[in-house]
Amino acid sequence: MIGVWFSELQQPGLAISCLVKEVLHHEKSEYQDIKVVDTERFGRMLLLDDVIQTTVKDEFVYHEMISMVALNTHPNPENVLVIGGGDGGTIREIVKHPKVKKATLVEIDEGVVKASKKYLPELACGFDDPKAEVIIDDGIKFVKESTAQFDVILIDSTDPVGAAEGLFSANFYKSVHNALKEDGIFAAQTESPFFNRDLIKRINKDVREIFPVCRLILANVPTYPGGLWTFTMGSKKYLPEEVDIENIPDLNTRYYSKEIHKSCLVLPPFVKELVE
Amino acid sequence: MIGVWFSELQQPGLAISCLVKEVLHHEKSEYQDIKVVDTERFGRMLLLDDVIQTTVKDEFVYHEMISMVALNTHPNPENVLVIGGGDGGTIREIVKHPKVKKATLVEIDEGVVKASKKYLPELACGFDDPKAEVIIDDGIKFVKESTAQFDVILIDSTDPVGAAEGLFSANFYKSVHNALKEDGIFAAQTESPFFNRDLIKRINKDVREIFPVCRLILANVPTYPGGLWTFTMGSKKYLPEEVDIENIPDLNTRYYSKEIHKSCLVLPPFVKELVE
Known part of the structure; x- marks a missing residue:
């Protein structure tokens, strides 16, 4: 062609x-x-x-999976923070959740938010929700200055190069821990288990030293390298596998479901060895 | 580069x-x-x-997942047939299984077997096993001429174009049904749930009309379109989700595991809708 x-x-x-x-x-x-x-x-x-x-065609996988596993692991995710995610897809998922009262998004680059509002309305529609607030600021600084505020923090970043590199550091995860309430949860996109194995290992080691609970979530995003993608979740108290899935609200998700909430935590041996 | x-x-x-x-x-x-x-x-x-x-790097996913779910759903998979699979990866997995006594591979193109033996020894090593037999023949004809012989049949084909098209037809699935013993199981590679949705729907409709049990299996193969791949399984008697996974032998698989045996059957809603 x-x-x-x-x-x-x-x-x-x-x-x-x-x-x-x-x-x-x-x-x-x-x-x-x-x-x-x-x-x-x-x-x-x-x-x-x-x-x-x-992309408009496959974004549902990423945006549902970065948000829903963490949101539904927390019994009362009222106050949610997103770092990055300037396209709006993650906040669109968050505001759908009936228990969420406030969703704050901190994006460093206003250009991404503006371009998404203009050209990606299917994603950016989340910004229009009364529960949503957008702050144009450095996410690392914002999280550092927050204390015991949030139930859930989602780190919806670009790859770990340039400005986003700090969002994959142990120091940042410590700030995230500090910005969460005493039963808070975070989830972050953490790249490919085929191609970024050392990174995933290192992140999971760091998170396990800071949070009592650390889990990898798997999902398939066709436009990302290798298709298989990981999210790393750190939790102060709640275990995703212990959630009573019958209480999970049906939010018309296309990739996530009650059953996927549990199966996405089941790791093939070649992935499991990264977190052992 | x-x-x-x-x-x-x-x-x-x-x-x-x-x-x-x-x-x-x-x-x-x-x-x-x-x-x-x-x-x-x-x-x-x-x-x-x-x-x-x-590919040598990612073949383990495909070859383990086309074979192991079906083999471990059958309580006694002694006699196994592979249609296609001339690279040897599938038969390599089959002969590892302690209950398998005989694995017959019918490949139409001897050139594939020869090239694989020479250049892909990591896969073609399966051919050297005393349980393995290779027959160079038309798989469709071979299956048509077989009656109540096999415990498990695996259809390890190319995409449904040209010579392989017949391997995706209802008539072929009828021949497969006929070639299986009264409690037999087959699994076939059936393309991408992102890109081949009509095909998957049609295959599953056809298989459900011929077999009492039909299931989709999901796995992630990085070098296939979209990364997420399906296998369709038809079973005369046994249900993969009812297997006591504690009885599954540990065969040093890197993608498949006891836990994956169940989680690979959990379909995201956008895939589930193809088989409902």
Whole structure:
């Protein structure tokens, strides 16, 4: 097929390419290169520094799975914080949850929020909810200055390079621990179990030293390297596998479900060995 | 990164590309174009008509998951048939199982078996097992001529185009039913739940009309379109979810495990709707 293709070098020697129907938006913000392109296969796609962040076709997997496992592990997730997530997909999921009273999103780059509001309304619609508040600020600084405030914190970051690197550090997880109430939970996107094995190991070691409960969550995001993706969850008190799944509200999710709440925690041996 | 890249158009508007260190083998057999290339990211890779079949790095997922769920659902899988699977990875898994007495593989293209023996010894080693027999023949014809012989049949085919198309037909599933003993089980690779939704729906409808038990199995194969892959299982008697997983033998699998035996059957709602 001929035409304009976007290619991302996902790993050394591995690229994904998508046929582009139209480049809808392109700017260089203070922090990064921001593009929204309309693709043949995945619909509209957000690119930051030419790395695929999310697409209209497959975003449900990532956004449901980063939020719902943590939200439904907490018995009363009233006050929720998102770090990053400027496309709005994560906050859209959070505000659907009947127990959530307030969802605060701290995104460093206003350009991402603006571009998403304009070009990705399916995701950014979450910003319009009365429970949602958007703060344009450095998430690391914001979390450092928060104390015992949040029930759930979700770290919806880019890959661990540049500005986002600090969001994968032990010091940051300590700040997250401090910003959570005494029974709080956090979940963070933590890359591929095929390609980022050392990173996942290191994160899980760090989190286990700070939180009494640490779990890996698996989900399949087609536009991410290798398709299989991890989220790492740290919890001060509650265990995701002990949730009575019959109490989980039905929120019309397409990837997450009561049954997936438990099965997403079951790790193939080649992943399990990263957290043992 | 510059150099020689292999690109596969996985879907309209979606391509995967792998940096090639060396083209080890290239022939045009009676049935297809056969290549073995050594790639930077996935090691040696088998290409049939320039579609990725398997790679040394990620093959364990596919080969364990096409075999182990079916084998361990059957209480006594003594006599096993593989249709296709000329690389040897599936038969390698089968012969590991302590209850298997005989594993017959029927591959239409001797070129695939020969190239795999030469260039993919990690997979083709299964052929050397005394329990294994390789027959070069048309799998559809072979199954049609078999009656009540096999405990388990595994259909390890290419995509449903060309010669392999018949392996996805209702008539073939009827022959499979006939070739199985009265408590037999089959499993077949049945493509992507993101991209081949109509196919999966149709197959499951057909299989449900022929077998009393039909289940989808999910696993993540990084080099297949979208990463998430399905296997469809038809069973005359046994239910995979009712297996006492404590009886499952430990065969040093890297993706499959006792726990995965159950969790791989849990379908996200967007997949579940294909089989309801």
